[in-house]
Amino acid sequence: MCGILGFWGAPGERGELERTAHAMRDALRHRGPDSHGAWCDAKAGLALGHARLAIVDLSPAGHQPMVSACGRYVLTYNGEVYNFEALRAELERGGHAPAEGWCGHSDTEVMLAAFAAWGVEASLAKFVGMFAFALWDRRERVLTLARDRMGIKPLYWGYLGGGSGGAPVLGFASELAALRRHPAFGNGVDPAAAGLYLRYLYVPAPYCILKGLAKLEPGCLVRVRAEDVAARRMPEPGRWWSVREAMRRGLADPLPDDDGGAAALAELTRVLSDAVRARMVADVPLGAFLSGGIDSSTVVALMQAASPRPVRTFTIGSPATGYDEAAHAKAVARHLGTEHTELYVRPFEAMEVIPLLARMYDEPFADASQIPTFLVSRLARAHVTVSLSGDGGDELFGGYNRYLFAPGIWDKLGPLPASARTVLAQCMRFGGERAVCAAYALASPFIGASRRQLIFRDKIQKVTEAMAATDRTAFFHSLVSFWKEPGELVRGLNGSPDGGLPPTRFTDPARQPATPRFLDWMMAMDQDTYLHDDILTKVDRASMAVSLEARVPILDHRVVELAWRVPMSLKIRGGLGKHILRELLYQHVPRDLVERPKQGFGIPLDSWLRGELRDWAEGLLAPGALEAHGLLRTEPVRRAWDEHLSGRRNLQYHLWGVLMLQAWLAEWGT
Numbered sequence: 001m002c003g004i005l006g007f008w009g010a011p012g013e014r015g016e017l018e019r020t021a022h023a024m025r026d027a028l029r030h031r032g033p034d035s036h037g038a039w040c041d042a043k044a045g046l047a048l049g050h051a052r053l054a055i056v057d058l059s060p061a062g063h064q065p066m067v068s069a070c071g072r073y074v075l076t077y078n079g080e081v082y083n084f085e086a087l088r089a090e091l092e093r094g095g096h097a098p099a100e101g102w103c104g105h106s107d108t109e110v111m112l113a114a115f116a117a118w119g120v121e122a123s124l125a126k127f128v129g130m131f132a133f134a135l136w137d138r139r140e141r142v143l144t145l146a147r148d149r150m151g152i153k154p155l156y157w158g159y160l161g162g163g164s165g166g167a168p169v170l171g172f173a174s175e176l177a178a179l180r181r182h183p184a185f186g187n188g189v190d191p192a193a194a195g196l197y198l199r200y201l202y203v204p205a206p207y208c209i210l211k212g213l214a215k216l217e218p219g220c221l222v223r224v225r226a227e228d229v230a231a232r233r234m235p236e237p238g239r240w241w242s243v244r245e246a247m248r249r250g251l252a253d254p255l256p257d258d259d260g261g262a263a264a265l266a267e268l269t270r271v272l273s274d275a276v277r278a279r280m281v282a283d284v285p286l287g288a289f290l291s292g293g294i295d296s297s298t299v300v301a302l303m304q305a306a307s308p309r310p311v312r313t314f315t316i317g318s319p320a321t322g323y324d325e326a327a328h329a330k331a332v333a334r335h336l337g338t339e340h341t342e343l344y345v346r347p348f349e350a351m352e353v354i355p356l357l358a359r360m361y362d363e364p365f366a367d368a369s370q371i372p373t374f375l376v377s378r379l380a381r382a383h384v385t386v387s388l389s390g391d392g393g394d395e396l397f398g399g400y401n402r403y404l405f406a407p408g409i410w411d412k413l414g415p416l417p418a419s420a421r422t423v424l425a426q427c428m429r430f431g432g433e434r435a436v437c438a439a440y441a442l443a444s445p446f447i448g449a450s451r452r453q454l455i456f457r458d459k460i461q462k463v464t465e466a467m468a469a470t471d472r473t474a475f476f477h478s479l480v481s482f483w484k485e486p487g488e489l490v491r492g493l494n495g496s497p498d499g500g501l502p503p504t505r506f507t508d509p510a511r512q513p514a515t516p517r518f519l520d521w522m523m524a525m526d527q528d529t530y531l532h533d534d535i536l537t538k539v540d541r542a543s544m545a546v547s548l549e550a551r552v553p554i555l556d557h558r559v560v561e562l563a564w565r566v567p568m569s570l571k572i573r574g575g576l577g578k579h580i581l582r583e584l585l586y587q588h589v590p591r592d593l594v595e596r597p598k599q600g601f602g603i604p605l606d607s608w609l610r611g612e613l614r615d616w617a618e619g620l621l622a623p624g625a626l627e628a629h630g631l632l633r634t635e636p637v638r639r640a641w642d643e644h645l646s647g648r649r650n651l652q653y654h655l656w657g658v659l660m661l662q663a664w665l666a667e668w669g670t
Contacts, residue, residue, distance in 0.1 A: 250564020
């Protein structure tokens with residue numbers, strides 16, 4: 001795992017280009033503390049930089065940026081291609097190995113040989129792994145940027161200076177912090193991106209919080225030529241893999257379920273076991289996060305089955321918060337025989353992380369589970385350099401509560417006239433306790449008994465607000481939204497409730513999955529938005545902040561593609577999601593150790609904002625603080641803050657979004 005960066009502008013002096021690349025690289029030292037490098041093409045005005053966290057081939061032979069054996073390509077790359085040994089053997093069989101022999105045994109060297117032998121697109125199709133890279137073709141003078149299928153590794157790109165004059169400079173990096181170190185940087189906040197952020201609590205790809213910059217979307221590559229840079233033009237990225245296509249192919253070729261799911265379970269066991277084993281290859285100490293839930297327990301069980309010695313596992317707990325799963329994780333670890341480490345965190349220790357978040361997430365980000373994710377990453381890094389994670393199981397196998405209740409509710413509400421749904425929503429919103437009870441009764445038939453206790457008041461509120469939706473797309477959009485009228489909150493938008501925000505997958509039907517079943521559609525949308533923009537962003541920044549590589553075997557693309565072949569009856573059964581994943585886990589762990597409502601280690605944000613965090617929050621939400629940056633209107637923020645403090649509404653997530661934005665503005669001075 002590493003940090004990558006680079007820029008392409010006017011031709012310059014090599015020493016100056018290298019100094020700039022080194023300054024940018026210094027902002028990414030946390031991503032790669034082991035070695036650092038830069039490579040320049042002074043005539044082209046291009047520089048590539050790299051900060052390395054050495055995982056495979058710890059020798060200088062793995063140093064980057066790396067030049068191909070043929071001399072044509074230069075690569076700076078962040079990630080892991082897990083099947084590099086098989087690719088290396090294939091290259092050798094085809095006569096494509098370097099003529100002078102391999103310099104080392106890194107996957108980077110294999111990637112370069114693959115590009116030289118097969119081309120970029122054909123090589124990408126063969127790669128199994130997570131990656132973001134920049135490849136300079138010295139012969140064709142073309143820069144290629146690419147990102148892995150699921151968006152596990154980040155990549156920002158665009159023009160520095162926001163079009164403010166001067167020679168165009170194209171920049172790219174794993175994090176925005178590196179781009180800020182370039183002398184041409186001057187990109188200000190994009191109000192439209194801020195509006196999208198407040199709606200979703202993350203900035204959805206391809207948008208970026210800063211003008212002139214973008215995130216390369218998962219499964220995409222883009223080729224940039226000199227004429228593009230001269231015209232300050234951002235070429236349209238091409239898609240080399242997509243969730244939509246994986247869904248289409250999978251639904252057209254389903255696995256059988258008439259045998260009780262035996263064939264599907266056998267295939268999932270085979271593919272996921274292979275994905276786990278591939279991610280256990282490392283030349284440094286390796287372990288896994290273990291929450292005691294279905295996903296992480298499955299990953300750890302398969303790791304332990306493949307390991308001749310106890311696997312290192314890590315858990316944090318905090319019984320004082322009421323969100324503790326450490327005891328469950330310990331029981332799973334004891335049964336599997338792992339070498340388990342747990343740390344109980346007191347509330348004030350969790351709160352001490354909050355001042356670090358704005359710098360850690362250098363784009364505004366407001367998933368409050370970022371705090372425990374950082375804490376468990378820091379715990380693991382004290383013992384290992386690589387940790388496997390169970391992320392992805394909910395999106396692939398139907399684990400979220402909304403998959404259980406939303407389709408049933410929409411089936412009842414959809415046939416009603418839109419006017420009737422609007423009136424119903426208004427009545428529910430202002431109906432007090434009776435309305436909440438009525439909403440609970442409406443949702444309960446579509447949720448297993450063991451899950452009903454998880455439907456909190458704020459969940460009911462979200463369903464209530466969604467009732468007025470015109471169609472299923474708008475219904476789901478409302479469920480995953482927070483500030484639903486960002487135009488009233490963000491200065492610089494057009495003043496309409498939605499602010500005239502740019503299109504996203506939620507508002508552009510052409511970018512949405514084509515499937516008649518609402519449940520398939522919801523899961524595909526989550527895989528194509530929330531998974532990479534929220535979950536994987538959270539894990540990447542939290543783990544990289546402490547120089548820890550996090551690997552996610554459930555998101556191996558072969559597992560993703562197989563999951564779309566698994567019938568829904570094997571994903572959701574008896575009011576519970578992840579049925580087939582549970583059946584796999586039961587082969588290793590007794591049901592009673594893991595069969596319980598998913599809880600997770602979160603934080604009691606609602607009560608903390610009224611108590612221990614009140615003074616900190618008030619400092620960021622004070623009228624003077626809000627007006628200082630000129631981005632947010634004071635009145636709606638203060639109204640929400642007052643409602644939350646009074647206990648009339650639980651607006652913890654809305655307010656956390658504003659607080660993280662304010663903290664980000666204060667940190668980065670933008």
